[in-house]
């Protein structure tokens with residue numbers, strides 16, 4: 001029977017642990033059609049060593065019996081903003097009373113974040129990463145963007161890099177209160193980017209009315225591309241804009257939000273995957289769409305057109321104060337028209353593709369090369385979650401119920 005004790009010895013070199021009694025194993029691996037019934041898997045060190053039907057499981061040093069529970073990859077949350085202080089409860093209450101969301105609220109968090117100590121900021125990141133882990137998240141990206149001075153953005157990147165698997169530079173979040181817009185864009189694309197570059201893995205711009213227009217977005221993306229840095233965009237969140245098309249043009253890893261897309265935008269995102277290289281992932285943020293009372297991103301149309309879709313939490317104090325990927329998945333199923341399997345894939349492998357972590361050798365913020373994530377298959381990082389349910393269908397069938405009962409990351413049971 002599955003016990004709830006943490007297994008401290010799992011990461012001993014080459015110890016083989018067979019996880020057996022899996023009613024349904026979601027692998028995201030084409031080698032087995034993405035799913036294996038009555039399955040087992042073997043963990044060795046920090047990797048998956050074997051996956052297959054229970055009856056064929058090889059001998060191992062230790063056996064864990066899941067007694068008919070479902071296993072799936074750990075969530076890969078490819079979009080969060082965890083480096084902040086303060087909260088925006090009052091703004092949320094006003095929104096629920098009918099006020100529209102406006103990007104200007106970001107400056108409220110900027111003031112609180114600048115005033116906070118390193119210890120307070122780091123404690124907040126740690127708490128939120130731990131909360132995400134309890135909910136099944138094994139890989140998490142986070143962004144700067146509530147500092148908006150060279151010193152504060154560097155501090156955010158440094159603190160984020162101690163706890164997140166990927167750190168994105170979002171100096172181009174909004175123009176800080178009192179700053180000249182042109183001068184601020186020059187600062188972001190110049191000295192600020194120079195200072196944060198060693199600490200981050202990608203550059204992001206909030207391309208939206210009230211944040212950065214097309215010309216400013218191009219200016220920053222041109223510099224990021226010339227430096228060989230990965231690009232991503234916040235786009236098409238508050239209205240239709242050029243974000244999705246710019247993301248494809250600049251070969252961005254992802255464009256995120258996407259509540260306002262034309263057929264042409266959807267076609268561009270889909271056709272970005274037509275060639276041999278990587279395209280741009282369409283990342284939808286269901287919890288944010290609900291919390292801002294904005295239109296839901298057209299995830300169904302994106303998938304039908306052939307786009308690669310990711311689901312992320314967008315955890316931040318303004319538009320989406322949740323780390324729950326399970327809630328995001330359930331919402332994508334119940335409100336956006338995805339099947340459970342599509343939503344689970346988007347929240348695991350989709351996120352890994354959006355972060356460039358679906359292939360081995362990606363570098364974490366400490367500079368260590370990591371095995372691929374998002375798939376449960378031989379050689380992949382041993383990141384997976386156990387549900388207190390017989391299938392992933394229960395994630396949407398029983399919405400709001402905390403079904404994740406164990407979480408393994410890099411071969412270690414952490415929850």
Ligand SMILES: N=CN[C@@H](CCC(=O)O)C(=O)O
Pocket residue numbers: 081103105106109206234237288314316317318319320
């Ligand atoms: N859209 C831009 N940035 C965040 C919101 C940040 C905030 O309101 O504090 C987002 O992804 O939703």
Ligand SMILES: [Zn+2]
Pocket residue numbers: 079080081234314
């Ligand atoms: Zn965001």
